[in-house]
């Protein structure tokens with residue numbers, strides 16, 4: 001058992017133990033190491049000022065991704081290499097991204113600038129030029145209050161890539177890989193001031209720790225837990241970081257009859273899922289693309305989104321409607337739980353105290369099914385939904401054969417709408433049917449008013465989303481018949 005976190009920052013080794021392990025990464029960088037280029041504005045993942053690149057073992061290499069360091073804790077970083085804005089210089093000179101930002105006047109007060117620079121460096125590390133659209137897309141997680149985005153996007157368009165030195169060349173992977181591989185064999189246990197951290201080396205050790213300490217807070221991407229720690233006073237006595245459970249990071253496909261099913265590991269990030277489904281399902285790709293920002297999607301996971309159990313989380317409606325299943329592993333082995341049985345009440349899960357989510361089985365839509373996923377929020381990116389819906393119909397010769405309907409944001413938990421489903425089966429697929437289904441849906445839900453929307457607004461959405469669904473899909477249906 002190890003009693004320290006092994007972490008490299010800008011190529012230098014750090015062995016961290018005691019109090020500092022329980023600190024946000026930004027505190028450690030700024031106050032312990034004097035790396036003040038990484039800024040903190042919101043401390044909740046919304047602005048990108050704290051963006052750093054995090055490299056984790058991937059085969060014989062390190063895979064670097066941009067993340068928000070304000071919502072990562074040092075205990076999550078065992079066996080990783082962190083690159084801050086200070087570590088991106090080219091031989092003590094500005095790198096091509098920084099040069100372009102200067103030339104194009106991409107900074108005024110400069111507070112947001114390191115975050116933009118790190119996010120852009122990570123975008124350009126593949127050595128390929130980007131369109132304005134791609135640059136904007138890569139920067140949805142970075143806010144600037146004074147320069148305006150035009151100059152920043154222009155800088156992105158003018159980066160001189162002939163001068164770009166890839167991260168892997170600047171920081172050769174060999175040394176890290178050897179150190180990480182030997183350290184990953186051991187679990188980490190650190191106790192300080194009544195708090196205990198456990199970083200298990202395998203799932204068995206994770207379940208045993210959780211069985212002994214049922215109140216353990218699991219941290220995977222940390223994009224929910226760290227916000228609760230930074231802003232809502234969460235101070236867990238027992239924390240377990242899943243970062244070293246390497247076997248949970250894969251997505252594989254299998255067949256269930258004609259249907260393709262994805263098996264998504266419990267540590268698979270939202271970005272990895274977005275990339276995987278991009279050729280398989282336009283709807284799923286879209287709903288993953290509007291999820292948070294790149295920094296959130298590179299850290300956050302599907303398992304975390306499910307276990308966080310928010311009624312307005314973006315992925316559960318798709319999982320409910322596609323009849324997904326959760327694979328939970330505990331000390332007595334593995335069992336499957338239907339997604340529709342997973343929430344027992346507000347933030348109450350059907351998991352035993354020793355269990356964690358190790359896999360999600362997600363059936364994909366068949367070519368003869370119409371599936372639409374809706375996220376209604378005040379802006380397209382980096383916003384929490386007011387209302388979500390997932391509608392799946394199989395229509396044969398104009399008649400609805402099967403229906404699976406799920407809404408989020410209309411009750412304490414995400415819910416299927418059995419009355420609407422029953423009504424739809426056997427009906428003609430028409431605007432009239434969809435309008436009637438909307439009315440039934442309205443009567444089947446009981447939303448509350450909160451900052452994201454009033455009760456009346458949500459009731460109106462519950463009803464009208466069906467007409468939208470019809471208008472969006474009927475044309476395709478007619479062509480297919």
Ligand SMILES: Cc1cc2nc3c(=O)[nH]c(=O)nc-3n(C[C@H](O)[C@H](O)[C@H](O)COP(=O)(O)OP(=O)(O)OC[C@H]3O[C@@H](n4cnc5c(N)ncnc54)[C@H](O)[C@@H]3O)c2cc1C
Pocket residue numbers: 044045046071217218219220221222223224225226227242266270290291292293296299300301302303304305306307308312313314315355356357358382383384385
């Ligand atoms: C700026 C910002 C934007 C966001 N945007 C969106 C958005 O657009 N849509 C949306 O739905 N959410 C959004 N979120 C919320 C969050 O990013 C997601 O819920 C994310 O999927 C959480 O994943 P994670 O791995 O970071 O979870 P964590 O924070 O690590 O954990 C979340 C919960 O799941 C539990 N948990 C984690 N892993 C497991 C496991 N393997 N087994 C059992 N329990 C586990 C944890 O104990 C915790 O209760 C946003 C958050 C932020 C900060």
Ligand code: FES
Pocket residue numbers: 039040041042043044045046047048049050051068069070071
């Ligand atoms: S400080 Fe705003 S995202 Fe980290």
Ligand code: FES
Pocket residue numbers: 106107108109110111112113143144145146147
């Ligand atoms: S330059 Fe001031 S916030 Fe962006």
